[in-house]
Amino acid sequence: xxxxxxxxxxxxxxxxxxxxxxxxxxxxxxxxxxxxxxxxxxxxxxxxxxxxxxxxxxxxxxxxxxxxxxxxxxxxxxxxxxxxxxxxxxxxxxxxxxxxxxxxxxxxxxxxxxxxxxxxxxxxxxxxxxxx
Numbered sequence: 001x002x003x004x005x006x007x008x009x010x011x012x013x014x015x016x017x018x019x020x021x022x023x024x025x026x027x028x029x030x031x032x033x034x035x036x037x038x039x040x041x042x043x044x045x046x047x048x049x050x051x052x053x054x055x056x057x058x059x060x061x062x063x064x065x066x067x068x069x070x071x072x073x074x075x076x077x078x079x080x081x082x083x084x085x086x087x088x089x090x091x092x093x094x095x096x097x098x099x100x101x102x103x104x105x106x107x108x109x110x111x112x113x114x115x116x117x118x119x120x121x122x123x124x125x126x127x128x129x130x131x132x
Contacts, residue, residue: 002008003130006009007047007048007049008037008039008045008046008047008048009045009046009047009048009051010043010044010045010046010048011025011026011036011043011044011045011079012100013046014046014050014051014105015102017053017055018055019052025046026037026044029044032053033051033054033074034046034050035047036049036050040121049107063130069121070123071121072097072119072120072122073091073093073094073098073119073120073122074118074119074123075092075094075096075098075117075119075120076091076092076115076116076117077089077090077091077092077112077113077115077116077117077118078090078091078092078097078114078119079114080112080113080114082107084102085103085104085105086102086103086104087101087102087103087104087106088100088101089102089107089112089114089118090122091118091119093120096119098122102122
């Protein structure tokens with residue numbers, strides 16, 4: 001029997017990814033709509049490529065962490081301007097400059113200063129897009 005491949009999903013995981021029930025996937029398998037294979041324990045497995053093929057929405061990039069923010073800009077702190085309880089932290093992330101308004105306490109606790117490596121996480125419900 002074929003061995004499990006690294007990007008194989010269980011039937012339950014594939015069903016969750018597609019937003020359908022496991023019974024639906026079994027029916028699709030019998031009808032030939034879904035291509036599955038069996039692992040060494042004779043359980044159905046579904047390739048990630050097969051899930052992508054059947055997905056109604058594009059696969060989103062994974063964060064690689066348990067944090068839900070998808071938009072990350074890793075870079076180096078360019079400047080920190082503190083005034084009162086707030087501070088502006090500018091991060092140079094490749095060709096991008098990201099400015100974050102954070103508390104002065106956060107700057108102190110994170111040790112943010114020019115030259116320090118940092119990552120800006122952006123999670124926003126309002127993002128402007130300009131066509132270039």
